Amino acid sequence: MQENISGVRVIKALSKTEYEVKKFGAVNDKLTADEYKTNKLTALTNPLATLILSLGLVGVIAVGAYLSAEAGTVVAFLSFFTLILNAMLGISKIFVTLSRGVASAERIERVLETDERMEVTDRPAGNPDYKIEFKDVSFSYNGKENNLEGVSFKVKAGQTVGVIGGTGSGKTTLINLLMRFYDVEGGAVFVDGKDVRSVEGGAFRSRFGAAFQSDFLIASTVRENIDYFRGLDEEDILKAVRCSCADDFIEGLEGGLDFVLAQKGANLSGGQKQRLLIARALAGNPDILVLDDSSSALDYATDARLRKGLKEYYPDCTKFIVAQRVSAVRHADIIVVMDDGRAVGVGTHEQLMENCEEYRQICTVQSGGDL
Ligand SMILES: Nc1ncnc2c1ncn2[C@@H]1O[C@H](COP(=O)(O)OP(=O)(O)OP(=O)(O)O)[C@@H](O)[C@H]1O
Numbered sequence: 001m002q003e004n005i006s007g008v009r010v011i012k013a014l015s016k017t018e019y020e021v022k023k024f025g026a027v028n029d030k031l032t033a034d035e036y037k038t039n040k041l042t043a044l045t046n047p048l049a050t051l052i053l054s055l056g057l058v059g060v061i062a063v064g065a066y067l068s069a070e071a072g073t074v075v076a077f078l079s080f081f082t083l084i085l086n087a088m089l090g091i092s093k094i095f096v097t098l099s100r101g102v103a104s105a106e107r108i109e110r111v112l113e114t115d116e117r118m119e120v121t122d123r124p125a126g127n128p129d130y131k132i133e134f135k136d137v138s139f140s141y142n143g144k145e146n147n148l149e150g151v152s153f154k155v156k157a158g159q160t161v162g163v164i165g166g167t168g169s170g171k172t173t174l175i176n177l178l179m180r181f182y183d184v185e186g187g188a189v190f191v192d193g194k195d196v197r198s199v200e201g202g203a204f205r206s207r208f209g210a211a212f213q214s215d216f217l218i219a220s221t222v223r224e225n226i227d228y229f230r231g232l233d234e235e236d237i238l239k240a241v242r243c244s245c246a247d248d249f250i251e252g253l254e255g256g257l258d259f260v261l262a263q264k265g266a267n268l269s270g271g272q273k274q275r276l277l278i279a280r281a282l283a284g285n286p287d288i289l290v291l292d293d294s295s296s297a298l299d300y301a302t303d304a305r306l307r308k309g310l311k312e313y314y315p316d317c318t319k320f321i322v323a324q325r326v327s328a329v330r331h332a333d334i335i336v337v338m339d340d341g342r343a344v345g346v347g348t349h350e351q352l353m354e355n356c357e358e359y360r361q362i363c364t365v366q367s368g369g370d371l
């Protein structure tokens with residue numbers, strides 16, 4: 001049901017309403033059948049136990065009669081027997097509740113058992129002259145084939161690194177490793193010359209400001225969406241809004257920063273959402289800014305103003321910018337060209353134009369040429 005509600009537009013656009021109704025029907029039927037079966041079983045325990053109890057009572061009387069026992073003894077037996085069987089009945093009810101509980105507990109335990117802390121271990125340090133260094137990094141999500149292989153590049157503090165490459169080439173994966181959402185399999189990632197695996201997580205992550213590929217906005221004011229419960233200064237928020245060019249449209253909103261967004265920012269355009277997310281990433285004055293395809297819905301002029309703003313307002317911040325458009329990375333100090341998990345080119349635009357075939361191809365295609 002949740003999938004159907006959140007995906008309603010896709011379902012309607014692809015005319016899949018009937019298919020979804022059938023799918024929902026099938027799932028619903030199965031649930032009904034399962035519930036029917038369990039309820040039937042549960043309902044059966046009570047009469048069954050009562051039957052055993054009554055048969056037992058009959059048995060006691062029969063044996064009493066057979067042994068021609070005294071009335072007092074038979075009555076005493078009957079009361080003991082009833083007491084014991086009633087207790088047994090209670091246990092059988094507990095058993096039903098227990099077996100249901102165990103099934104749920106197993107699932108809950110699987111979630112609780114997952115270790116959320118990433119181990120902090122001593123690791124050899126890297127070169128402190130560089131803000132970010134990827135050293136021969138390889139990584140695999142499923143432990144089988146590598147999603148990254150032998151990726152190396154270095155970035156100095158305050159520099160901008162642009163990452164470009166086709167879909168699925170490993171750009172987001174680089175960010176996942178940089179922010180230590182996953183651990184590398186081979187090589188190492190260094191931030192400020194320290195292996196990210198040797199730094200405590202909380203303080204480490206707070207140095208980043210990040211806008212991810214499909215980030216979310218909450219149903220609250222524009223200000224709260226940017227601040228995101230960090231209690232930031234008004235000045236920092238305004239600076240971030242100016243730099244991300246979000247001021248253009250916020251001024252037009254009723255109440256400005258106090259305008260209330262709909263859930264998931266549904267009352268904003270794609271580009272407006274992206275600018276808010278960039279403002280959120282910047283508002284904390286991050287040491288390292290990470291933007292994952294965050295300017296893809298911006299027009300070229302706004303994108304250019306954003307880049308200028310970043311240089312002007314946040315000169316000390318190291319910028320890690322993933323983009324599909326050459327224009328978004330061409331002025332970066334270092335461009336990393338990703339192709340199928342490998343860094344096939346590392347250098348400036350001019351260097352890459354000279355010696356990186358893949359980069360030249362991307363440039364040609366984006367300027368309207370054919371392959
Ligand atoms: N959570 C995950 N589990 C398993 N495999 C994943 C996961 N995330 C990404 N992958 C795989 O890793 C590879 C690299 O993915 P990645 O997200 O880094 O690509 P990308 O360059 O960011 O692409 P895009 O431009 O489409 O965002 C892809 O082949 C993808 O299928």
Ligand SMILES: [Mg+2]
Nearest residue numbers: 171172213292
């Ligand atoms: Mg990506």
